Amino acid sequence: MQAYLDKLLSEGDALVIEQHLAVCSECACAYRFEVKLRQHVKACCGGAADQDHCRDELLAKLKSCCGGAADEQPSA
Amino acid sequence: MTAESSDARDLAVRARDRVRFEEDALTYADDAYRVARRLTGSSEAAEDLVQDAYMRAFRSWEQYTPGTNLRAWLLRIVHNLAVDAGRKRQRTPQMEPVEESDYYLYQRMGGTSTPEEADTVVERLSQGGVVSALAALPQPYRDAVVLVDLADFSYQDAADILDVPIGTIMSRLHRGRRMLKTELAQTIEDTAEAAAS
Numbered sequence: 001m002q003a004y005l006d007k008l009l010s011e012g013d014a015l016v017i018e019q020h021l022a023v024c025s026e027c028a029c030a031y032r033f034e035v036k037l038r039q040h041v042k043a044c045c046g047g048a049a050d051q052d053h054c055r056d057e058l059l060a061k062l063k064s065c066c067g068g069a070a071d072e073q074p075s076a
Numbered sequence: 077m078t079a080e081s082s083d084a085r086d087l088a089v090r091a092r093d094r095v096r097f098e099e100d101a102l103t104y105a106d107d108a109y110r111v112a113r114r115l116t117g118s119s120e121a122a123e124d125l126v127q128d129a130y131m132r133a134f135r136s137w138e139q140y141t142p143g144t145n146l147r148a149w150l151l152r153i154v155h156n157l158a159v160d161a162g163r164k165r166q167r168t169p170q171m172e173p174v175e176e177s178d179y180y181l182y183q184r185m186g187g188t189s190t191p192e193e194a195d196t197v198v199e200r201l202s203q204g205g206v207v208s209a210l211a212a213l214p215q216p217y218r219d220a221v222v223l224v225d226l227a228d229f230s231y232q233d234a235a236d237i238l239d240v241p242i243g244t245i246m247s248r249l250h251r252g253r254r255m256l257k258t259e260l261a262q263t264i265e266d267t268a269e270a271a272a273s
Contacts, residue, residue, distance in 0.1 A: 044201075063102065
């Protein structure tokens with residue numbers, strides 16, 4: 001199931017899995033749980049992807065370190 | 077050409093290379109922030125981490141080999157700084173959690189009779205419990221889960237960032253996911269015991 005979810009299977013193998021999930025309710029339930037679990041963990045720990053952008057203030061700070069200015073500042 | 081004009085030319089070339097390096101590095105600021113936010117769990121800590129990482133990168137720019145993966149080089153700095161900060165905070169050695177099967181958590185949560193039930197079953201895992209469970213994973217496995225499952229990097233990108241073979245990433249990711257599920261199952265048991273007492 002992990003390989004299927006990670007899209008690591010060949011087209012043929014993935015099709016076999018899909019066909020099985022269509023007829024096996026037990027596996028379909030486990031598969032849905034796995035999908036939802038991954039989404040839930042991501043939501044709990046990752047935060048929204050649309051927040052993955054540096055604020056203008058941060059970018060300005062980074063740019064201020066350019067041109068040798070970083071050499072003159074204390075080490076992190 | 078005199079020695080002086082040769083030195084001047086070398087300085088000019090070096091300055092040009094540095095500017096180009098810095099411009100290229102800044103194009104990955106959002107990626108750096110994305111990794112930092114997942115590794116630290118906080119926007120504020122992530123900004124500090126990104127700033128520290130860029131300072132280090134700009135100071136050691138000549139250690140970067142032009143033509144190689146600058147993005148991975150930079151994100152590796154972010155990761156290494158986060159690891160260093162984590163080591164300073166950590167007081168006790170991390171024990172490797174028990175690793176159960178892929179279906180362990182599903183079975184411990186009672187399974188579902190219909191696929192749609194999965195939504196409500198999964199929601200029983202509190203955010204605090206999930207965050208704690210992830211934090212309990214040993215660093216190598218947590219990094220793999222964070223980079224691939226949370227920050228959406230490909231296996232290859234994660235391998236480049238962590239400077240390990242892609243097979244190692246896949247192995248750590250697989251085991252990390254199992255450990256995470258084992259930890260989550262434990263948090264559910266702990267919650268149930270606390271409620272019963």
